[in-house]
Amino acid sequence: MLKSTVDRVAGATPHALAKRVRGLSDRSLAWLFVAPSIVLLLAVNIFPLIWTVRLSFTNFRVNRPNAEVQFIGLKNYLSILSDKDIWLTMQATAHFLIWTIVLQVLIGFSLAYLINKKFRGNDLWTTIIVLPMMLSPAVVGNFWTFLYQPQIGLFNYAVGFLTGADPSSFSMIGDVSLAPWAIIIVDTWMWTPFVMLICLAGLRSIPSSIYEAAECDRASKWRQFWTITIPLVLPFLMLAVLFRGIENFKMFDLVVQLTGGGPGSITELTSINLKREAFEKWRTGYASAYAVILFVTVFGLASIYVKALNKVKQR
C-alpha cells in the first residue's frame, strides 16, 4: 500500500523537477526543507519585532495613518520610565507575581510531597488535581466571575459559611482591596497543579538509596527533608518559579475576563495597560516602546530560565 503510494507520487513528479532535486546535495536539501519554517519565523516573529523597535522611536499613531511620522528618539522610553501610573501598574504586576508564585510554590510542593507517597487512588487524585490546568483561561475567568458573585456565588457562600460573614456583604471583584486577591486566588487555583507536576518530577528523580543511607545514619525525617529532599528538588523549584514568573508577567486573558483591570485600575497589569495604550488610546509609538521594555524584561528572565534548565538537565 505504502509502496504503491510512493511510486504514484514519484511517477507524478515531473521528470525535470525530479532531476533537479536529485542533483541537490544533502545540505541543500536540508535547507530546502527548513527554509519555509525560517521564512515563516522571520515574517511572523522577527519582522514585527524589528518593526516594533523602529516604531518605538517615532510618534506613530495607527489611527492616523496619513499624519506625518516623526523620529523622536528616546522620548517614548523616557516618558514611560518617568510615568507614575505605569510605575503603579508595574507594582500591581509585582503584587500579583509575588503572591501567586509564593502560594503556588508552597501549595504545589506540599501537594507533590503528598502525591509522591504511595496510597490508594494516587493516580485518580493526581488527575483530579491537574484538571484546572487543562482548562482555557477564558473559561476559568468566566466561571470564577460567577463563583465570585456576591448574591449567588459559591465562593462567597463558602467564605460566609466558614467565617459567619454575610455572603452578600463583600464583592471579590468589585472591592478595591479584594480584587487583587481575587485574581491571585484564581491564578493559584489554575496553575498550582503545574508547579506540583514539576516538583513531583523532582521528588521522583531522587534515588531511594540516598534516603536508605540517611536511615542507616539514623537521620530523622525532618533532617532528611531539609538535607536531602529540599536541596535536590531546589533546581526544579527554581524552574517552576521562573516559568510561572515569566508567564504571570505576561498575564492578560484571565485577568481581563475576571476584572477587566478594575475596579478603577487596581488590577490593571502591564499587559492590560499596554493593550489600552495601543488599542484604546492608539499611541502606537509609545505602546511599541512599552512593549520593547516588557520584551527585554521577559527576554532577560527567559535567559536565566534557560540557564536554570540546563543545570537541571546536567543533573
Added chain:
Amino acid sequence: MTRFFNGLLHLRRGAWEMLASALIAAGVFMLMQPFALALYSWSFVITLLGTVMFIIVSHFPE
C-alpha cells in the same frame, strides 16, 4: 568569591553569566519595586545591559 573574580578576570562563562543574571534580576526588581521612582527609571537600562551581556558572555569558554 576569589574563584568568581578569577572567572571574571579570565573571561570565564560561569562567572560572567552570574554577573549578567544578577544585573537582570536587579533590573526586574528595580522595575517593580514600590520604593523609589529613580530606581524604576533606571531599571530598563540595567535589564538591557544584563540581557545584552548575557547574550555575549554565553559565547565565552566554560
